[in-house]
Amino acid sequence: MSKALATLVKTQFPEAVLETHAQFGDDTLVLAPDAWKKVARFLRDTPQASMDMLMDLTAVDFPDREPRFEVVAHFYSLEKGHRLRLKARVGDAEGDGAEIDTLTDLWASANWLERECWDMFGVVFKGHPDLRRILMYPEFEGHPLRKDYPADKIQPLVPYLDIENIEKLPPFGPDEGMSFGRQTHAEREDEGGIEDKRDS
Amino acid sequence: MEPLDLPLDESEIELATEPMLLNVGPSHPAMHGTVRVVMELSGENIERCDVQVGYLHRGFEKMCERGTWTQVFPYVDRCNYVSPMLNNVGFAMACEKMLGILVPERCQYYRMILGELARMSDHLTCDGAMAMELGAFTPFLWMIKGREMIWDLMEEETGARLTHSFGRVGGMAAPPTDGFKEHARAVKDHCLRIVEEVERLLLGNRIFLDRLEDIGVVPAADAISLGWTGPCLRASGVPFDVRKAHPYLKYGEIEFDVPVGQSGDCFDRFMVRIEELKQCGRIIDQCLERMPDNGPINVDDPRVVLPPKEDVYSTIEGTIQHFKIVMEGLKLPAGEVYSYTEGGNGELGYYLVSDGSGTPWRVRIRPPCFLITGGLERVITGQMIADVVPCFGSLNMIGGECDR
Amino acid sequence: MGELTPTTTQILEPGEGQGFATTRLEPLLAWAQKYSLFMYPFVTACCGMEFMAVTSPRYDLGRFGAEAPRFSPRQSDLLWVVGTIVQRQAPILKRIYEQMAEPKWVMAFGTCASCGGFYDNYACVAGIDKIIPCDVYIPGCPPRPEAVLDGLLLLQDKIQRGDKRPRIVKPRTDPVTNPKHGIVELRRSRNSRPIV
Numbered sequence: 001m002s003k004a005l006a007t008l009v010k011t012q013f014p015e016a017v018l019e020t021h022a023q024f025g026d027d028t029l030v031l032a033p034d035a036w037k038k039v040a041r042f043l044r045d046t047p048q049a050s051m052d053m054l055m056d057l058t059a060v061d062f063p064d065r066e067p068r069f070e071v072v073a074h075f076y077s078l079e080k081g082h083r084l085r086l087k088a089r090v091g092d093a094e095g096d097g098a099e100i101d102t103l104t105d106l107w108a109s110a111n112w113l114e115r116e117c118w119d120m121f122g123v124v125f126k127g128h129p130d131l132r133r134i135l136m137y138p139e140f141e142g143h144p145l146r147k148d149y150p151a152d153k154i155q156p157l158v159p160y161l162d163i164e165n166i167e168k169l170p171p172f173g174p175d176e177g178m179s180f181g182r183q184t185h186a187e188r189e190d191e192g193g194i195e196d197k198r199d200s
Numbered sequence: 201m202e203p204l205d206l207p208l209d210e211s212e213i214e215l216a217t218e219p220m221l222l223n224v225g226p227s228h229p230a231m232h233g234t235v236r237v238v239m240e241l242s243g244e245n246i247e248r249c250d251v252q253v254g255y256l257h258r259g260f261e262k263m264c265e266r267g268t269w270t271q272v273f274p275y276v277d278r279c280n281y282v283s284p285m286l287n288n289v290g291f292a293m294a295c296e297k298m299l300g301i302l303v304p305e306r307c308q309y310y311r312m313i314l315g316e317l318a319r320m321s322d323h324l325t326c327d328g329a330m331a332m333e334l335g336a337f338t339p340f341l342w343m344i345k346g347r348e349m350i351w352d353l354m355e356e357e358t359g360a361r362l363t364h365s366f367g368r369v370g371g372m373a374a375p376p377t378d379g380f381k382e383h384a385r386a387v388k389d390h391c392l393r394i395v396e397e398v399e400r401l402l403l404g405n406r407i408f409l410d411r412l413e414d415i416g417v418v419p420a421a422d423a424i425s426l427g428w429t430g431p432c433l434r435a436s437g438v439p440f441d442v443r444k445a446h447p448y449l450k451y452g453e454i455e456f457d458v459p460v461g462q463s464g465d466c467f468d469r470f471m472v473r474i475e476e477l478k479q480c481g482r483i484i485d486q487c488l489e490r491m492p493d494n495g496p497i498n499v500d501d502p503r504v505v506l507p508p509k510e511d512v513y514s515t516i517e518g519t520i521q522h523f524k525i526v527m528e529g530l531k532l533p534a535g536e537v538y539s540y541t542e543g544g545n546g547e548l549g550y551y552l553v554s555d556g557s558g559t560p561w562r563v564r565i566r567p568p569c570f571l572i573t574g575g576l577e578r579v580i581t582g583q584m585i586a587d588v589v590p591c592f593g594s595l596n597m598i599g600g601e602c603d604r
Numbered sequence: 605m606g607e608l609t610p611t612t613t614q615i616l617e618p619g620e621g622q623g624f625a626t627t628r629l630e631p632l633l634a635w636a637q638k639y640s641l642f643m644y645p646f647v648t649a650c651c652g653m654e655f656m657a658v659t660s661p662r663y664d665l666g667r668f669g670a671e672a673p674r675f676s677p678r679q680s681d682l683l684w685v686v687g688t689i690v691q692r693q694a695p696i697l698k699r700i701y702e703q704m705a706e707p708k709w710v711m712a713f714g715t716c717a718s719c720g721g722f723y724d725n726y727a728c729v730a731g732i733d734k735i736i737p738c739d740v741y742i743p744g745c746p747p748r749p750e751a752v753l754d755g756l757l758l759l760q761d762k763i764q765r766g767d768k769r770p771r772i773v774k775p776r777t778d779p780v781t782n783p784k785h786g787i788v789e790l791r792r793s794r795n796s797r798p799i800v
Contacts (some may be wrong), residue, residue: 023535024297052424056538056566060553072551074538074566078424078440086536109427112574119263135254135603136727137692144262144726151262151725158694160734226696227646229675234648234693255693256648259727274722325653344660351657362653362746594626600649 002027002082005049009084013039028085036071036088037101043075043084044106051075051084054103057113059121063147067091069098069123095122095146102128120145219247224588226255232592235573237580244584251576256599264563268529269295269369272563277363279565280601282325283544285311285318285354288367293448294539294550295369295504298532300489303499307371308449309491313384314357314366316480316487320391321350322596323431323473323480323546329472330593331402334411339398346391352386356380369530370505371498381488392481395474412467416579416591419464426578427571430546431472432595436464442542454486469594470510504530529558538566545569545596567601630766637681637707638763639669641756644680646700649687651714654746663749668756677703682759685738688716689729701736710761712741713752721745 005122006027010017016035021028031039039159043051055074062068067089075084089097102125103110115134122143125131137157144147219240226234234255240248241271260275276291277284289311294476296303303311328343356377358364366373377383402408418428423436433440441458443451459475461468498505511518534556540549549566570596579591614622616696656786657765660747667670674680677700689697701710712732715721732738739762 024300024537026538028536038352052536053429054427055540055547056549056551056564058551058564060536060562060564065761072536072564074549074551078438081445083538107427108422108425109571109577112570113427116570133254134252135257137254144259149726151259151266153726154691156694156729157691158698158735161737214743226693227700229645230671233652255690255696256688257690257727258649258688258723259691259725263723263725278650325656341661344656344664348657348660348662361657361748363650 002080002084002143005082005084008046008048009043012042026083026085028087030087030089033071033088033090033100037085037103037106039086040073040075040103040106042075049077049084050079051077053078054107054109054113055083057103057110057117059117059123061121061145063093065089066093067098068095069095069121071100071117072121073103077136081143090123095143095148099121099126100124101126104128118141122146202304217242222585229333232597233602235576235592235597235599235602237576239580239585239588241585244586246580246583246585246588249577249581250355251573252468253570253573253599253602255603256369257603258600260565260604261563264560266559268526268558269532269560270525270530272560273365273367274363277566278600279567279604280322280544280548280569280598281363282598283315283318283322284363285314285366285471286322286541286543287548288365289315289449290539290541290543290548291550292367292369293541294552295530295532297539297553298535298537298554299369299501299504299530301370301501303371305497306495307451307490307497307499309487310372310376310451310497312451312454313484313487313491314354316383316483317350317353317387319544320388320477320480323477324350324391324394324444326596327398327470330590331398331408333589333593334407334408336402336408339401342394342398346394349387349390353383356383368498368505370487370501371496375497381491384484385488388481388484392478399474402463402515409467411587412470412590412594414463415463415466415582415587416594417463417465418575418579422578423464423575426575428544428546428575430470430568430572431476432572433546434459435461435468435472437462441511442540442547446540448541450487450490451483453490454483456483466590466594515527531556531558540566543568543601545572545598545601565601565604567604569595569597570602570604573597573602594596631764634764634766636687638760641668641670641682641683641709641759642672642680643670643682644675644677644700644704645684645686646697646727647686647687648693649677649698649714649716651687651716651746654686654744654749654752655658655686655713658749658752665753665756668753670756677701678705680704681708683708683710683736684713685710685732686713688714688721688723689732689735690727691729692727694729694735697732698735707738708740710736710764711755711759712738713755714747715745717741718743719733 006020006029009029013035016031016039017029018032019030043049053076055076057073058122060070060072062070068091071090073086090100100123101144102114114128114132115131117123118125118131119133119135120143136144139157140155193199205396219242222239222241224237224239226236236252236299238250239246264272264275272291273288276287279287324343324347328340332340339558348603354364357380358366403556418436420436420438423433424438429440437460439458439460444458456479459472461472506525507518507521512522532554534554536553538551540547546568548568551564551566552560555561576595580588583591645655657663659671683701683704685697712718716723717732720728729735740755740759742752744751
């Protein structure tokens with residue numbers, strides 16, 4: 001991460017940069033969402049920055065905040081060896097209206113990264129050539145990594161077999177499995193049982 | 201199943217020939233793990249293709265938000281499951297970056313040795329599987345034999361062959377065993393001998409070379425723009441290795457080379473991995489020499505490391521410390537961090553967001569082979585069907601890491 | 605004493621008579637089937653690595669006649685479901701199972717295929733028996749190759765018995781009734797006595 005780089009961006013786009021910090025040594029800039037593409041393009045094309053790799057693009061959900069999602073992108077420069085993190089806050093409390101520009105025409109890696117972000121969070125990337133689900137199946141409704149999506153809510157594609165209590169189908173019934181432990185004592189009652197040394 | 205919903209050009213229809221749609225489905229022997237490639241063929245050439253991943257999406261990032269920081273280790277193990285130690289070490293280092301602690305020297309060497317052995321197991325598997333799919337079954341079996349020996353060592357050290365969840369924040373789960381150094385040296389020597397034998401078998405074989413050379417060429421600019429890192433990027437001619445560019449642990453003090461390819465074809469990707477195996481051997485040698493024989497493995501920080509069991513059972517402070525760390529989780533300071541190491545496939549990054557409690561708020565795993573698989577479309581378009589096999593094999597897509 | 609008594613209910617195929625030739629034929633067919641299982645390796649995740657290890661020379665699956673992978677469901681009779689099955693993969697698994705011809709068996713390799721593993725979430729199917737009937741469950745994350753071989757032997761016993769019911773299969777030797785279960789006798793040389 002590089003302090004000089006963060007300062008460069010701040011001087012170039014003073015109205016776009018809302019906050020900066022350098023927690024744990026990682027330089028971070030929080031941008032206004034409209035300036036996302038401008039700043040990214042600047043980072044790629046300016047020789048002092050020359051960020052030729054978009055390492056990662058993801059989002060974080062803060063349901064108590066408004067705007068709710070924080071789109072986070074990490075950039076890296078191969079020749080200079082410096083990194084930068086850009087963030088932008090989008091979306092309202094319901095998760096709608098989360099729109100931001102796509103970076104696909106600047107870096108090819110943005111294609112799949114943005115698709116995953118859309119799939120998991122519902123952040124729309126304006127101008128993306130092919131914004132569809134990538135990790136989940138198209139019939140899935142909802143965006144799983146949002147905090148209000150319950151982790152164990154399943155939407156099965158194949159209806160489960162019609163067996164009683166299939167949700168709680170135990171791997172072992174009382175007469176199955178390894179015959180040691182409590183089952184053993186009951187099983188071997190007729191042979192005299194096993195002495196239970198616990199309560200004396 | 202979803203159809204290819206890309207519009208067909210008008211000019212392509214006038215001859216009344218339709219391109220054939222071939223679905224190389226999610227359950228296919230040549231697809232390592234589960235990837236679906238829907239191809240539009242014209243004869244044997246691939247005109248267009250749509251790579252669909254997500255058939256192994258197990259929801260790691262959501263699951264991590266439900267436990268504690270230490271409970272993330274089994275999940276990251278199952279990301280890149282051929283080199284799980286590298287994932288463990290990467291995550292442990294991300295947490296340590298947040299805490300601002302540095303593990304003792306002995307632990308750093310220990311992590312490096314086990315990590316490089318895991319990397320060797322990754323490259324052995326990748327190259328062996330690639331050779332097997334091209335018809336060379338024997339090198340695959342030899343490389344699996346080498347991998348079994350590495351797994352024997354892992355089992356002796358960690359207790360499990362594959363998904364050992366051995367890393368901990370602030371150190372490792374257990375100190376090295378007594379015969380560790382000799383065992384590691386013997387394993388490394390044997391694996392390098394196997395690599396030599398495999399080279400002799402394969403590299404003189406005309407058929408093998410013809411099937412790999414000039415197939416799936418990816419120029420450096422494309423690879424960089426696609427976000428490729430690791431052996432695939434180095435095969436395209438870009439000498440970027442996180443261990444050299446941003447040294448962590450003791451990689452800055454060790455001498456090793458970074459193999460770089462020239463043309464970015466499948467053969468280069470294959471050879472880069474073979475050469476990296478040898479470099480792993482060098483690193484392991486130097487680490488084994490330098491690793492101190494006694495000394496602590498875990499950092500001496502009561503916030504993160506479990507106290508020794510005698511203290512837990514006899515003193516009240518030990519009990520409380522143990523309870524707090526296990527039940528509430530490690531308290532990482534609120535904030536966010538991005539930490540990166542060289543995984544088996546490239547830069548393995550962890551972006552952690554913490555809210556100050558023991559439960560992670562967000563654990564983002566930056567998966568190197570997700571981006572590499574994102575480039576698969578570009579690699580195989582224009583190739584023939586039969587070239588998909590070496591192309592895909594050389595990219596080393598690990599389903600667990602790609603889909604998480 | 606040590607072998608568990610096999611189940612006594614004989615499952616007859618519909619249309620089978622009880623004559624001498626057919627009762628002799630059934631065990632012979634079962635013997636042939638169990639020692640020549642053609643597998644369909646439906647490999648998804650980390651268990652795939654242990655699957656590769658089982659088929660490799662150290663824990664050779666060929667000793668049991670089961671090493672021939674047939675990548676077409678029409679040509680195989682044992683479906684090895686190796687690794688986690690996620691909701692997206694479930695229709696494909698079901699389709700592969702339906703495309704296999706009778707007689708067919710299903711082996712759940714690993715905890716994820718048996719019961720979902722520790723993935724209690726929106727993405728994973730908690731065990732393949734919710735989708736297709738399963739014959740043998742091999743727990744482990746991933747299971748050791750020896751456990752896989754044990755599971756395969758259990759399946760072979762099951763095939764020999766003609767048992768078609770999907771159920772949990774008990775281990776071959778019962779540790780309660782066989783006190784030496786799991787104890788290996790070591791010998792230093794040919795003439796010395798075993799170290800107990």
